[in-house]
Amino acid sequence: MxxxxxxxxxxxxxxxxxxxxxxxxxxxxxxxxxxxxxxxxxxxxxxxxxxxxxxxxxxxxxxxxxxxxxxxxxxxxGADPGDTDEDTIKALAQEIALDAQVVRAARWGTTEPAGAGWQGPMTLYMRTTSDGQVELYGQLTVQTEPPPPPTPPRTPSPVTVSATSSGSWRGGRPDDYASNPMQGDWTGSGNRRGAWFYGSQIADACAGKTVASMKVQFTRARGSGSNSKRPLHVYLHGYTAPPSGQLALGAGPEELLQLSVGATGTATLPASWRAALASGSARGLAIYASGRSDYMAVTDGRITITFS
Incomplete structure (x- = not known):
């Protein structure tokens, strides 16, 4: 029991x-x-x-x-979460509205339109934006109404990048006995280091954009180590795919979050790590610890990137 x-x-x-x-x-x-x-x-x-x-x-x-x-x-x-929920709902509604087409209505016919304010274009231009929206521009013969102000540039939508592969290394080579990234050593056979690989997805998603934040989500797997809340020791690495030999660790460690068994958590990456991943000088994330204290297996590894 x-x-x-x-x-x-x-x-x-x-x-x-x-x-x-x-x-x-x-x-x-x-x-x-x-x-x-x-x-x-x-x-x-x-x-x-x-x-x-x-x-x-x-x-x-x-x-x-x-x-x-x-x-x-x-x-x-605790307190009524209504105000917080309201802010979240408003933000989501605004995002959905921006994703929708901005033209209110489209009509046509063989006669002139009824009502005031209509202007007839000499030439009508149209294009599809990078967000998949349709833009219309009418070059007028005579302008009778002032045009609306230009639409301010839209902040790019957040992007979530999932790892293309992951694994663990021990003794200078891939560990065939570990199905998930792991850190530490439970049996005395040597410390494990785990990693997530994203190819060039992160740098590609950030190209030409200003990155505001990067957050990573980790889930601590059941059945490894003690059940209590323990820290993840997180590093950067420079690989687009798993190496055949030892996994070399980059900047770190950062104890970005602590998880108990089965738990899921999200942590914000440091600004310097964000810059390295966005530029491509770093390619992915790794974990490493020594001994039994922080031994654990970790899954997920999704990175959510927001822009400004």
Missing amino acids: GIRDELGKDLAAQAGPGGLQTVSATVIDVTADGLVNLTMRGATVYGVACADSYRNRRAGDTVAVRRGAIPVVLWRL
């Missing part, structure tokens, strides 16, 4: 008939499959299910947990 089930039975027994049926807890991490790892009544509980009403789950949340043989997170405690 796992600690989650044991704690659940203990909480159920303490509640008693008509007793308090919920307790508060703190979220340590959110897992890739939407479960949460919690600290609750002095114990750490992994892989707790959540009600659908608990949305936008994140580490640090204080939550209400239903007591029972199997604990369930019911909702988050």
